[in-house]
Amino acid sequence: GKKFVGDLGGDGTITWQETGQVFHSPSAWATHCKRLVNPAKKSGCGWASVRYKGQKLDQYKAAWLRQHQPNVPPPEEGLASEGEEEEMPEEEEEEAAGEGRVPAPEPAAPKKPEERSKKQQCKSLAEPAGTDLGTPGKRLDIKPRVPVRYCTLGTRDSARNPQTLVEVTSFAAINKFQPFNVAISSNVLLLLDFHSHLTRSEVVGYLGGRWDTNTQLLTVLRAFPCRTRLGDAEAAGAVEEEPIPLPTGPYYHGNPGVESKIAPFWVMPPPEQRPNDYGIPMEVEVTYLQDGFLTNDVVQEMTLLVEFYKGAPDLVKFQELWSQDQTYLDKLKGSLATHSPKEQSFTHVLEQIYSLLK
Structure with missing residues (x-):
């Protein structure tokens, strides 16, 4: 040895x-x-x-x-x-x-994003909730899906519903530290939130960025929304073949919901001696980075998303009321304002995007 x-x-x-x-x-x-x-x-x-x-x-x-x-x-x-x-x-x-003290806890190394193919994505997800499906002036009461605890799953079972929700576990609960750090830019969050608000259907997309081996830091710099329907297998294949200028690793998946909430998690592989166990969904702490300005690639992606959903039956009707005194467009504006860049001149750019939704 x-x-x-x-x-x-x-x-x-x-x-x-x-x-x-x-x-x-x-x-x-x-x-x-x-x-x-x-x-x-x-x-x-x-x-x-x-x-x-x-x-x-x-x-x-x-x-x-x-x-x-x-x-x-x-x-x-x-x-x-x-x-x-x-x-x-x-x-x-x-x-x-040596005689140095025991180091402060450092995260471990996940696989590099560039080592993962688009067909075998990293298990780290950001799930922004989209708009609800409510009628004008009335929000829809969405029936909650009750998640199960991981310890009740047992070994992999083909009879189990693949859509089963599983409660996330914190690293502190299992006496561990998060094995890597994650930072995500405000422009990425803005695009994810915008994508989720456009439609009453589920949305997905890739996330791209860079991985620093020395600091064990994954920085998410770009979002690449998938302009396709989840049930369209032919279109999905074409999307997977589209070139992406950055290494991709995580992906995001948004479901229609009442509130805009992003919940990152990572599925930790089971131990090697129990390969038939399910992976463990772990809650991931993320650092949010405010961008200096709204970049052209984000504006372009927003425009392409509007074009894709325009005229679709599941496009949110932004002029209708979300609540008694707020339209869906007002709700969208308020949500995106929480991801604004430092340079405030971006507002007139977003107004041009909003005009396409009217």
């Missing part, structure tokens, strides 16, 4: 003794070492495969959680523990030596 030795710094970095190369997190260090040993093998989390003074870092992390988050409930039965999910053979473990 191969053993790698590095120095653990006080700031959480690891310096490889052999080359002097500095890694910004246990995950970056572990991923690099595993690629040297077996490039074809799937990389796990660095916390469970790096040892400090003979003890795995995930044990230090668990102790830190118990000390700083004493009220966090124990992990639910059926959810993978860090050791179960990321356990590595002894010969492939990496060791961080």
